[in-house]
Amino acid sequence: MTNLEFIYKRKSIRKFKDQEVPKEDLIEMLKAATYAPSAKHQQNWHFDVITNKEKIEEIAKVVGDRHMEIANLADNEKDQANMSKFLKYYTVFKNAPVLVLVYAKPYKTVEYKILKDKPECKELYNMATSxxxxIQTIGAAVENLLLAAANMGYGACYMTGPVHSRDKIYEVMGHDETKGELMALIPVGVPEDSSAPQPPRLPLEDVVTFID
Ligand SMILES: Cc1cc2nc3c(=O)[nH]c(=O)nc-3n(C[C@H](O)[C@H](O)[C@H](O)COP(=O)(O)O)c2cc1C
Structure with a gap:
């Protein structure tokens, strides 16, 4: 039996010890990320690795502010309360020693080029780009990073919620367009001893169809 324990033991970690992650360990995780498959091997990712506490806190502040700005736009109290309740899940990185920002560069392929400027092919273009x-390439890289981190004894969390503050995060970071667009954030660190349990999975028969 193949040992897949390193996959089954990974879970999202949202609380971290106040302990630095050595740079060589970060490099190993990032290297693992880049060994993910990428569409047409375009490797259209970029990673900013932030270890500066003030920068991480600044990002958490703009994300928190934007979150409440959206909550206050709600048409009713229920939606407002619901949005506010989730604030902590959008700022879990605020006490992490490391925050990785993951960017996606545009994916270029010939079918897009052929179809792009032909109004009569709009439906086909939409299907081809759908x-x-x-983004799928970024997901593969993030999962590799998460698995590497878990296997090395670190905790991490795949986060897209804070992307609702992309413009503000760019203001904090100073945006370099050649990196692509911010798609995900990953806090990394030594997990707190008391971390939430891994949530159960749907039974395989609910999500898998074997076609013989
Ligand atoms: C695309 C994606 C986006 C996510 N965004 C967030 C997020 O913004 N905040 C958060 O706390 N967790 C986020 N998660 C983590 C999920 O909540 C978590 O993976 C799920 O509950 C399963 O738990 P597990 O990772 O411990 O197995 C995200 C996961 C994925 C795959």
């Missing part, structure tokens, strides 16, 4: 290969 797989969002550049």
């Amino acid at each position: 797989s969002q290969a550049e």
Whole structure:
């Protein structure tokens, strides 16, 4: 039996010890990320690795502010309360020693080029681009990073919620367009001793169809 324990033991970690992560360990995780498959091997990712506490706190502040700005736009109290309740899940990185920002660069492929400027092919273009290969590529890289981190004894969390503050995060970071667009954030650190249990999975028969 193949040992897949390193996959089954990974879970999202949202609380971290106040302990630095050595740079060589970060490099190993990032290297693992880049060994992910990428559409047409375009490797259209970029990673900013932030270890500066003030920068991480600044990002958490703009994300928190934007979150409440959205909550206050709600048409009713229920939606407002619901949005506010989730604030902590959008700022879990605020006490992490490391925050990785993951960017996606555009994915270029010949079918897009052929179809792009032909109004009569709009439906075909939409279908061809709907797989969002550049985003799927980022997902593969993030999962590699998460698995590497878990296997090395660190905790991490895949986060897209804070992307609702992309413009503000760019203001904090100073945006370099050549890195692509911010798609995900990953706090990394030594997990707190009391971390939430891994949530149960749907039974395989609910999500898998074997076609013989
Ligand atoms: C695309 C994606 C986005 C996510 N965004 C967030 C997020 O913004 N905040 C958060 O706390 N968790 C986020 N998560 C983590 C999920 O909540 C978590 O993976 C799920 O509850 C399963 O738990 P596990 O990772 O411990 O197995 C995200 C996960 C994925 C795959």
